[in-house]
Amino acid sequence: MAKNKIPQKSKKRKNKSDLVTSILNFFNRNTSKAFNYKQIASDIGAKTEAERLAVRAILDDMKEDSFVLEVSRGKFKSNTRGLFLEGRFERRSSGKNFFVPDDNEEDNIFIAERNSAHAMNGDRVRIQMLAQRKGREPEGEVVEIIERKQTRFVGTLNVQKHFAFLEMDSKILANDIFIPADNLNGGVTGDKALVEIEEWPKKAKNPVGRVIDVLGKAGSNNAEMHAILAEFGLPYKYPEYVEEEADKIPDVISEEEIAKREDFRKITTFTIDPRDAKDFDDALSLRKLDNGLWEVGVHIADVTHYVQKGDIIDKEGEERATSVYLVDRTIPMLPERLSNVLCSLRPNEEKLCYSAIFEMDDDANVKDYRIKRTVINSDRRFTYEEAQEIIETGEGDFKEEVLKLDSLAKKLREKRFDYGAIAFDRVEVRFDIDETGKPVGVFFKEQKDANKLIEEFMLLANRTVAEFIGKVPKGKKAKTFVYRIHDLPNPDKLQNLSEFIRRFGYKIKTKGSKVAVSKSINELLDDVHNRPEQELISTIAIRAMAKAVYSTTNIGHYGLAFDYYTHFTSPIRRYPDMMVHRLLTQYIDGGRSVNKEKYEEECKHCSDMEQLAANAERASIKYKQVEFMSDKIGRVFEAVISGITEWGLYAEIIENKCEGMIPMRVLDDDFYEFDEKNYCLRGRRTKKEYRLGDKINIKVAKANLERKQLDFDLVE
Structure with a gap:
């Protein structure tokens, strides 16, 4: 059969504009694969040699404009970001604006102020890529503000x-x-x-x-603390109508309610909390059973008995998602009547609890457990200091119970580290504050045995509850649940940590089994304990770790070395714990699995709010550090270099851990260049280096409370 003749008009040579349109359409249809110019020319009907050469030239132009990528010699792939991108607008402290694309957090695109369309920090925007000039960084222009992050x-x-x-x-x-x-x-x-x-x-x-x-x-303590909360979009006062609703909740526990619960009122029970705590949301009970085992009860305030899903108090708690702890105050997630009265496990008061009850031998092996709603009556309220004194001296109220729980906790902890848990025992900076809120002294809070006693039993309860729901027989599907997950460390960051600590004479494993890697990190943290570089190396090691978040998809908790983990033990101050309590009740009662997508959204909200609360807490500490140092202008201190950037050095005073900045302009004996990989500034002429961890002497030059910023001068 004779071939059809091509109509004469189709032989007309394509002009450049037609070719450009055809190539654009081709890449819009084919976004995932790479093609050479011949394949593209064939597809769009560019058949003459001149047309094919024109296609090649257009592809080179498109590569210059970042519309296509040359993934290998002569092979082009659609730059999937295209000419228009969506993502986040960022204003940096350096004064520059950047756009961070959704599909590549590392690939930042410069946005000149004239091209910002009044976008604000954190806004979700759409940008158009501008033609890239040779030797210049990629640049874009905001064409639409999709969503304001902050108004x-x-x-x-x-x-x-x-x-x-x-x-x-x-x-x-x-x-x-x-x-x-x-x-x-x-x-x-x-x-x-x-x-x-x-x-x-x-x-x-x-x-x-x-x-x-x-x-x-401005400058008054209340105003500044409220300003920090408002700056992060966090509430700084509790709505009266929510508190009024809480006041209506009766404080009498009916006999009918008690009859539904396992009764622990006559079993030795106590709380151990910080000195200034008012919300006691966990208690421990201990008794010896007839079978020779120890029964340890981890009793958690039954908040969801009082707060019903979807009511006024619940909606407020859900929105807040967490209590916020600033230097001088707590901003509670729930009204004080609930957090400090009804749900606080105060001594000599009957309280409703959700409990994880364990039967354990003397080696802290769990032989059996049950999860029950209970009623308790705490015999004693211990502070951490009081419990620590009993552990150290062997004397005090309920000494047998405290010492036995301490012994069991130490064995639980030892097993956890054998399985590969990581021991990040950071020193926390705390302030002595006078009645006006002014910091008059600094002290350091360290984890002691009493803290670790409570920590181990809370970890055991959280892990057990997660296993109870998540660990199902092979072939069965687990019901939707809220997990606390922690991913593996970022391999690049782990490698950077390995290279950095080598200059101090330390080593870690960056490859091998999870247990081997985590054990080597623990050995590092043990080796640096009480050494000048301890805080620095601990900080960089933490940065190498992923952030723990909430999710309905369980991947385990790397840092704790648990395959299943959740948050069950603090429903007064964390909304995910309330979610866990409700899901437990529903599933124990035989209820169906909840909607995964809906709960995943809730998990993300709680993770985001947790991060905001942590940022606000850090900002309040920073403010108090600057305030504490404001009457020490001109004084000289020993410090350690704690951070290095292209605009200067950060130094932390050894005596009080207050951090300030040494601007680049102060280093006027040479032109210093930032070596990011080696964590140092290096003089171009003298080759003099300032490295992370180096000890230096500084003089306090300026304390700017408005910017929460300390400026230091270098003292040779």
């Missing part, structure tokens, strides 16, 4: 006759917020205020806002 900002008011500005402490906005006089809400110059942006006209230099709340005079 409320904290700063200090500067009030003029007919208008005001909110001047912000941190440069998360390029410009101060303009506030019309009738939007001031009673604020005056010098007030710390929370302001909401209402509009940002396209051609206006400043956004326009209104004062939501006046937090108090």
